[in-house]
Amino acid sequence: MNSLILAAGTAVLYVLAYNTYGRFLAKKLFQVNLNTPCPSKTHHDGVDFVKTDKLVLFGHHFTSIAGTGPIVGPAIAVIWGWVPALIWILVGSILMGAVHDFGSMIISLRNQGRSIGDIAGDVINARVRFLFLLIIFFALWLVVAIFGVVIAAVFNLFPESVAPVWLQIPIAIALGWFVYKKNANPVLFGAIAVLLMYGSMMLGSKLAFEIPELFGIKSMGVWVIGLLIYAYIASTLPVQILLQPRDYINAWQLAVAMIMLFAGIAVSHPAMVAPALNAAPEGAPPLMPILFITVACGAISGFHCLVSSGTTSKQCDNEGSAISIGYGGMLLEGLLAVFVLIACGAGIGLGLMKGDELLTGSAAFTHQYSSWAAAKGLGSKIGAFINGATNMISATGIPKEFILTVMGVFVASFAATTLDTATRIQRYIVSEIATACKVPFLAKRHPATFIAVATALLLAFSSGSDGQGALSLWPLFGAVNQLLAGLAFLVMTVWLAKTGRRIIYTLIPMIFMVAVTGWAMVYNLNTFFASGDWLLFGIGTAVVLLETWMVVEGAMVLIRLNKMRNT
Template sequence: MGTRPRTPHESTEGAGVLDRDPALLAVALDQTTHDAEEAHWTPAKIAIWGGISLLGGLSWVMLAVVRGETVNAIWFVFAAVCTYLIGYRFYSNYIQKHLLRPDDRRATPAEYKADGKDYAATDRRVLFGHHFAAIAGAGPLVGPVLAAQMGYLPGTIWIIVGVVLAGAVQDYLVLFFSMRRGGRSLGQMARDELGKVGGTAALIATLAIMVIIVAILALVVVNALAASPWGVFSVGMTIPIALLMGCYLRFFRPGKVTEVSIIGFVLLLAAIVGGGMISNTEWGAAFFHVDPLPLAIGIIIYGFVAAILPVWLLLAPRDYLSTFMKIGTIGMLAIAIIIVRPEISVPAFSEFTANGGPVVSGSLFPFLFVTIACGALSGFHALIASGTTPKLIEKERQTRFIGYGGMLMESFVAIMALVAAVSIDRGIYFAMNSSPALTGGTVEGAVAFVNSLGLTGVNLTPDMLTQTAKDVGEASIVSRTGGAPTLSVGLAHIMQQVAGGSGMMAFWYHFAIMFEALFILTAVDAGTRVARFMLQDSLGNFFPKFKNTSWRAGAWLTTGIMVLAWGAVLIMGVTDPLGGINTLFPLFGIANQLLAAIALAVCMAIVAKRGMFTYLWIVALPLAFAAVVTISASFLKIFSTVPAVGYFAQNRVFSEALAAGETSFGTAKTVAAMEAVVRNTMVQGILSVLFVVLAIIVMVTAIQATWRSWKSRDFGTNEDPAVPSQMFAPSGFLPTPAEKELGASWEAQARLEKPGKAKR
């Protein structure tokens, strides 16, 4: 259904189509019943929420105010969990009640479009797991590690407060609005709400952002695996393991997904153990020792091949494996942190808070907020929340648990990554995360560099670096930038205290590397595919032949274009004389936050169109913040005159040095390296300009759309028309007493109709 104007309340209240025969069982509880249940504060409830508030408050005091010599990691867990619970119970409820007003009498797309395949009502708890597995990737594991440079507190506050007020709100809103539109994608919603200009800008921005994100994730893997024979072998083995699993599922036992995942998992563990043995042999260490550049080229070729192979052969089994590992490992890490409770000696605010340091250049504002994107506010989620999940959701009210709750869970992953990163020695942290340009890539160079930083309480010795490298089974840990190796050292450090002792550290280290590489490679493969389809769709407007997605040559050509695009950025990062990840990671964060700003801008236009200006601030607040952060970060990257911060400033300094005939400048030791810096900074600068211009276009069109709605008072909606629902399901993780009662009646009825087939 198109744009027939409807008053916002018509769809929720008084729409005759939703009236249900009172003789039938109800498909929804009254709003008054929900309100009464909420307002009913039993002494037990008061005690529980009082306890949660007190514990949360105490934890924040321990983290932010007391902050003695050391602080125990358990306070991070309590501060996070208590804040999430309060945010979920009160703020998301407020959004539900006043802004979104879900109506469980309406059927969801999973019900009215049910086809048993793409649209299928899925139990809320299962869908929560699904959705979480789709949104959580390497992002929340990497960003917090890099931001640990600024001390533990800035990152902790941003991750926890940011998710409650921004990230989870975005996910919840996008999921809800997409569900009301039959599962329409963010791009389609942008076109519907913002018109052609805004919609096109959003599409180009999404495509460009996709390229950047895939490239930088690939860079993280290259940095983690380069010169690591163990890592190269075990991660490389995931390819034959996935192929084997794919064939098993296709030809031998179709549909036995859990079984094949367990087989794959066991093989994976064997690959990790085998990698240790092989890297100890002379030939293994030589054969699997790959330098960054050939490794990057290998990943580019892999990306192309993986994206054109049929899904069943590589992507689907890899996906199963990565879901299995993701949920298992994250659960394991949470339990380990609670058992081990490491003492953290990193200061709350480090020496690098104000002006940046060797890991992240630039001041806390705005660069903290772009370094940690996933975990606090991640625009990429808007693509997932307007993809599969809205087509599977059973009841409208469940969007809160899945959208808002799912994002809280990812935020918790980010907190755990932060804890793992700050639990390792600070000297080791800086030795690992400073670029080879600063440390020279040697133990002596790293020790000299880190000790010259003048960090309080840090006294790095060469022995500490060689011993840690030996413990984790690597030749060296100096300048292993990108976040993944640091996280893995932290995770190994925590896990060996639970299982295996220091002898197991190498295993846990490579387990963690494998875990991250696995879902990064899945994201690379899937991202390339999605980008290819987007490109084909866009090209199809000019050359209709491209619309036919089963046209082989077209598919290969567009896949090739997308792979070359991210491959170029990857090569640029790998060969960058300035260190690569430090210069490129801000671009990743900015891109991700700009996508969030685009998603929130679309949500704002929708809310305005519904005529709900009183509660517009719920969207406008995170949108304004994301806009300020990303635009100011982009502007600093474009206009700053400080070479370490501004891409063009850096470009100018190196160009001038070249013009003056110098043959080495700063960390670039040759003319070729200097030319590479000039080239790279120009590309990065142009990308920053592109992103910020596109995002400003989208935001301006969203503000225009909002203003039009305010001015004309011509409210309406692009929602699909309401269809009455014929089923009932509770909305939260645990059913409320009233929901339980109604659920029991439904179950009794089902038993009557189908004796012996009692459903869960």
């Protein structure tokens, strides 16, 4: 299969999906109303609720939901063959992921910008609200701790990315100041900021930075501490000072990176050397259902409902912006996931070094993906994408040294964006839980943020001074993340039923996500039990019980509503 046909065909399909199914959902199902005041106006506070230009907010939203998810997921899912991964990315993003993100945002816009977990109390009942908030807290606890490790790992793998990533902070603050204080044109000044970013990348490619051990804490641990301190500061500042402009710059970065990737695909147009289907790779779990929790953000991700209803809805200027930000943002992420699939399944075949030997074609792919153990490591995932992308982009004449820096900064910047946003959302969740438990002091901005960061720090250092303790719970993350998506669909479905609208468009995705996640959780629990990993088994069992409780409560409400409608 020629990779150029694959990339171009995906882009055309997404344009068609946006202008047909996306617009249908906006008009008929969610009934978008351009005249409905948004929370950014009715609840404006200058910190979290801030009316934002649609283009700027799209950048913030997209870079928050993307992170490294659409990179690491497809980069490992290709081990089962590029066809099943591609099918799930396309079907999942169009019919499930984009609906999930768009619907979560609309419901939040109609409910004072509250999170989907908080809204569950109004839609279903107070018990479900508390259960959902607990599941969200656990998921974000993992996200904040793990993404600190992810960024630290990228810094260690690509030290050339360190200087550009940190220099992005003053560049973003300056951009925010010019746009909000001086009414500067965001497009013009965004372009200037990106040029400065690429200047810093050129500097970074010549000035690699490696942090030493400090006070007995290993370099990874030092990075994790620094990143969590940064996350605390960034998540408590008004969004327009750092979070929005940084994400806006990252959106430009994404546009440039995707243009470079497409140009590289167009010039090199390598054939897919990954097998179309490889149902039983050595040591790998079964394709069904593990594929669906591995691709994650490239098709659908529960974390997205937290961004859509946690931060984006608080900044949206108009309900009409929700379709391009919510539905369109997910389709763009799906396109990125396909580009990653091509980089790992085709670009890597253009050349991979094995010691002093240059491997090409299927031999290069087979070496990279020789077994599940070889492919599943964080370094292997990121390395497969960056090596494949570099091979393709270098065909355009851009030096490989610079491309490696650009791709390293791209991955680290997106992970940092997710860390920023996840910490801010965790602060909201802690506040909502504290309010429910009648502890108002902990609901305030700084105490809630301290809890969010401190708990992540404790998890990160639970294994020692390397700061990688969160990785011990990583096997649960994929299933819990997709579980959130199923539960968000549950809330959406009940909300639609209560407002007298057709529920089929969210009911089918809800049933699928709950079923496939439950299947994956049962598989994981059997694995944990067989290996004697009682921590993962205990937490996983608790999550399954909470999920079951929520689904039963939601189903009872749907049955009751259906009876009322038929009487």
